Amino acid sequence: MVKMIDLQSVQGTMLIPLWGRASGSEKNPEILDDKEAINIIKGCDFDFADIAKTFGEYGGITYIVRARKIDDTIRNFITKHPRATIVNIGSGLDTTFSRIDNGTINWYNLDLPDAITFRKTLIADSPRNVSIAKSFFDISWFDDIKFNKDDGILFVSAGVFYYFQESQLKEMFSAMAQRFPGGELYFDAESKFALGLSNRTVKKSGNKGAIMYFYVNNPKSMEKWSPKIKVLSCESFFKGIPTKKQWESSTRVMVRIVDLIKMLKFVHLRFEDR
Template sequence: MSPAPLNPVSTVDAAPVLCGVPQTMLWTLHNRATESLRPDAWFRDPEAERIFQSIAFDYRAHFGRPDSSHATRSQMFDEALRPWLAAHPGGMVVELGCGLETQFQRCDDGRVRWLCVDVPDAIAVRERYLAPSERCRHIVRSALDLSWMDEVEASKGVFVTAQGLFMYFPEDEVGRLISAMAKRFEGGELMFDTIPRWFSRKTMDGFDVTRHYRAPPMPWGINRDEIEAALRAWSPHIASVQHEPYRRFRTFPARLGLWMAHIPPLAKFLPAIVRVRFARE
């Protein structure tokens, strides 16, 4: 049974009409908000709760039982970002493929400058629930349109995040994008997530999450033991690469990943969270 809402809202909107990759913003919202609404939650996201309760949408029918995966991912990104913000007061965070992610609202330290970058359909939905501000600007652009980089003021440091994004791009586009960032943002950082090759193939064949929802194709998959070599092949400006599997799940069989992570021959087949530091010239 889903937990009862903790923060009732006065109005409920009709579900936004979305398809393809932009619709995944409702999937990730479902997983983050339902974890946050649990009485025993290990991840709190009040703004996700508010938006989740504000949209008249049958999340369970479309996306199935929440598995906490996206809450885990967001928590791991938050845990990496908060110390960086403390070390780079007034630095800039660029959130590629922002959708309805509420990391700015969770991590805002009163000084950070933030750019939310996404395609027009996604930004239009975002702005129904999350207004831009002087320190949290919305950029209506695909991450693959490198002109978003011209909006970045990097003098106090740059941290680029891409949650649930790169797997939807062809591999050569991922390489081009990461190479451009590494060259442009000297000393900056990038954090993103990956899916293994077997799961990429599954989505390309047609992955039905439920009978009401088929996940978009995810053409870029990479095994964990291939990540660092791929990044260094794409760019000579990579200073360091770290990666780790997701730390927790609530549902089976996803929880098997916690066991597989300790077995090297199997660990490479798990999704990963990757953190990259770009070199200084």
């Protein structure tokens, strides 16, 4: 089943965070316990050795930390809005719903048609966990979302916006702010310096179809994209995640450096209702 996807594509990167969450969870369940990812990996007829060799321990840890931060953000949101709509942009093989579902939220997985086809071979939809097979830039997906303003809506995106041009995101964020007033968006981003390093890693992995473009040095600049966009927070990537003595020394050093020079961060936006 896994062999259906083109590894020389952005969709091909779906396998990397899946591996990262599974391998990272097995060794660091106190950070993230992603049982579904672990089970999927065990059931896959695919050799993840090359991915493991390329991304290593540090790579696996970045994926579970990213998932943990997104989990925490969603849990905080649905504590206030128990019937919220959650839209996972560029969902890939994400398994967040299985970890945070409160029994009343409505969840949407948005990704390209071939990615959703691939996803469904491994993760089935359910009545409140529905896939939308469309491009993020095809705004017709707005009409596929069950949205009650009073119940709240949160958009999350993990490792996706890197692949787009800033001009594309500016147009989409502005359109989302107009259509979903009061909504929020939470995503990860790299600095310009970190983006260059990531592209070197991507080329090393052999995936020439997944070069990255978008970076965030100053998130406040996004408020200029639309009067409806407000930055709620920008947090360093590993904030609140204690390093472990069992980690390799190179991993512990990278964790410190990444936060020290702000290579990776999480940006939280709100679409103002005005």
